[in-house]
Amino acid sequence: MSSPNGCYSHTPNLRVRPVEEMKSCVVFRPKPPKMFMLNLNAWLIFQLCDGNSPDHVAQRYRKSVANQMSEREADRHLEIGIKNLQDQGLIKLKQQIDQRRTE
Amino acid sequence: MVSLMASIENPFSLEKPLKLSICYTETCNLSCQHCYADCSPEKSSAELNGEQWARFLDEIAELGVIYLYIEGGEPFHRPDFLPFLASASDRFFTEIRTNGTLITRDVAAKLKEIGVGIVLVDILSPHADVHDYFTGTPGSHARACEAVAYLVEAGIETQLLTILNRKNVDSLQEYIDMAHRLGVKTAGILRPYPLGRFKYRWNEFSLSLDEMHAALDALRLPAGLKLMQSWHPNDGNSCWQMAAVNAFGDSIGCAYLREYVDYGNIKNVSFMETWEHPLYRELRSGRVKETCPSCSSSQGSHGGCRSTAYAFHGAWDAPDPFDRTLNHGVDLRVLPEWLLQPHPKPPGSPR
Numbered sequence: 001m002s003s004p005n006g007c008y009s010h011t012p013n014l015r016v017r018p019v020e021e022m023k024s025c026v027v028f029r030p031k032p033p034k035m036f037m038l039n040l041n042a043w044l045i046f047q048l049c050d051g052n053s054p055d056h057v058a059q060r061y062r063k064s065v066a067n068q069m070s071e072r073e074a075d076r077h078l079e080i081g082i083k084n085l086q087d088q089g090l091i092k093l094k095q096q097i098d099q100r101r102t103e
Numbered sequence: 104m105v106s107l108m109a110s111i112e113n114p115f116s117l118e119k120p121l122k123l124s125i126c127y128t129e130t131c132n133l134s135c136q137h138c139y140a141d142c143s144p145e146k147s148s149a150e151l152n153g154e155q156w157a158r159f160l161d162e163i164a165e166l167g168v169i170y171l172y173i174e175g176g177e178p179f180h181r182p183d184f185l186p187f188l189a190s191a192s193d194r195f196f197t198e199i200r201t202n203g204t205l206i207t208r209d210v211a212a213k214l215k216e217i218g219v220g221i222v223l224v225d226i227l228s229p230h231a232d233v234h235d236y237f238t239g240t241p242g243s244h245a246r247a248c249e250a251v252a253y254l255v256e257a258g259i260e261t262q263l264l265t266i267l268n269r270k271n272v273d274s275l276q277e278y279i280d281m282a283h284r285l286g287v288k289t290a291g292i293l294r295p296y297p298l299g300r301f302k303y304r305w306n307e308f309s310l311s312l313d314e315m316h317a318a319l320d321a322l323r324l325p326a327g328l329k330l331m332q333s334w335h336p337n338d339g340n341s342c343w344q345m346a347a348v349n350a351f352g353d354s355i356g357c358a359y360l361r362e363y364v365d366y367g368n369i370k371n372v373s374f375m376e377t378w379e380h381p382l383y384r385e386l387r388s389g390r391v392k393e394t395c396p397s398c399s400s401s402q403g404s405h406g407g408c409r410s411t412a413y414a415f416h417g418a419w420d421a422p423d424p425f426d427r428t429l430n431h432g433v434d435l436r437v438l439p440e441w442l443l444q445p446h447p448k449p450p451g452s453p454r
Contacts, residue, residue: 013193015169017167017169019117021115021117021118026121026169026170028169028194028195028196030192030194030218033192033197033218033220034196034220035170035196035220
């Protein structure tokens with residue numbers, strides 16, 4: 001999968017409530033207001049996308065699901081999962097400023 | 104087919120509340136004949152004040168509650184409601200149930216700015232005279248419809264609610280068409296509960312289960328409009344996830360259990376102490392005598408609503424007679440006599 005610069009972070013002011021009993025995590029996004037119920041896979045990706053670079057997220061995700069799917073499948077699942085979380089406004093990719101261009 | 108088992112339980116039982124309903128006030132600017140809370144225009148001094156509600160919000164936020172359903176009375180009737188709502192909407196997904204008559208264009212804009220999740224407006228009939236008969240207030244239908252228009256215009260998710268009864272059963276399709284015309288995406292048709300003033304008018308307003316189903320089955324939904332209803336096969340036993348506190352601070356599990364349970368008052372004890380009340384634990388477990396496979400499958404819970412099960416059978420593990428597979432000949436037009444008391448207890452139960 002492509003590896004853009006920067007790192008993923010959670011959107012500010014989210015409230016996160018893990019609900020272990022239901023094997024899910026409920027997230028409240030206040031602006032605009034919406035509530036999301038993340039399944040185990042989305043929850044894992046959401047946790048990984050908290051200050052980590054795309055490469056680091058991909059490595060850790062592949063490792064977490066290694067006994068369930070191939071690396072290729074893992075990359076595909078991750079790509080979809082990240083897109084969903086971005087569309088839901090729960091994570092964003094903060095681009096790093098390229099020092100060589102700004103000098 | 105109904106499966107008969109000795110003990111059936113809900114699949115989940117939460118360790119801590121996730122969603123919570125509050126009845127912010129039992130005051131109202133209308134005098135509805137069907138009011139479940141038996142509201143009055145004057146505020147009782149026993150209602151929680153703004154400071155107590157604010158402390159309670161802090162407490163439940165700390166517990167991990169993430170969804171707050173606010174009803175009344177009429178929440179907008181209390182002058183301190185908007186500041187409370189602003190504080191709540193930063194931390195919780197908020198849904199407000201209202202009669203709509205106090206929502207002006209400016210209030211709708213304020214609600215948008217605050218970040219309210221969903222506003223549900225009660226409209227009892229597509230016909231103004233019928234709605235105004237229920238509310239006892241001429242012009243209330245027109246104002247409720249205006250409120251819906253203002254809310255939709257402000258870009259707030261807005262839903263219509265109605266309580267199915269003898270006075271509106273013949274105009275249910277017109278109600279659905281009105282909801283569509285007003286621009287809402289969801290219209291709710293709710294079952295009637297024998298609570299508050301409604302139970303004393305039950306003979307006048309109630310329908311048989313067959314009449315209810317015939318009305319629901321005949322509906323034609325316009326494209327894009329979603330119907331919310333809790334009859335078979337959508338009869339859930341929501342007690343596993345419910346938490347509710349009334350205007351006086353009593354922890355009551357669910358607003359529809361308001362006359363039947365009291366798990367303690369949050370003025371005196373922590374919310375979690377009330378959450379651990381033995382009856383509350385029992386209801387959350389969802390242990391019931393019978394379940395309907397279709398409703399269990401669609402709702403992820405067993406036995407249907409506990410409020411109506413208790414109302415008609417006087418037992419917490421009884422089948423819900425509003426579910427046609429569990430009804431067993433109960434005539435929903437006839438209430439048990441013991442229910443017609445302010446704090447009803449079935450015969451033989453300890454006082």
